[in-house]
Amino acid sequence: MKPTTLTTQNARKFPHVDFEYQASSLEDLTGRCTKLSNSFRDISRDYFDTEDNKDFVSNAAIFGALIASALVPIAASALAMIHLVRVLPLF
Numbered sequence: 001m002k003p004t005t006l007t008t009q010n011a012r013k014f015p016h017v018d019f020e021y022q023a024s025s026l027e028d029l030t031g032r033c034t035k036l037s038n039s040f041r042d043i044s045r046d047y048f049d050t051e052d053n054k055d056f057v058s059n060a061a062i063f064g065a066l067i068a069s070a071l072v073p074i075a076a077s078a079l080a081m082i083h084l085v086r087v088l089p090l091f
Contacts, residue, residue, distance in 0.1 A: 038046075048056070
């Protein structure tokens with residue numbers, strides 16, 4: 001069975017070109033930012049000043065538990081590889 005295409009016969013091959021486009025002039029630009037952005041340190045300081053420390057401690061504890069649970073299988077696989085290397089005969 002021959003597959004059918006989902007395109008129409010009258011569809012354009014290329015996107016429509018806007019011939020009325022005019023580039024903006026660069027005379028009004030001064031080259032300066034209108035507002036300086038805060039540094040990462042300022043953003044984190046503002047965050048920790050407003051957030052509750054208990055929330056941070058609980059999130060840190062959950063993160064530590066996740067890292068510890070991820071390290072258990074990694075350590076077990078490393079020990080299994082060491083055991084495998086010891087058992088294999090050397091060439």
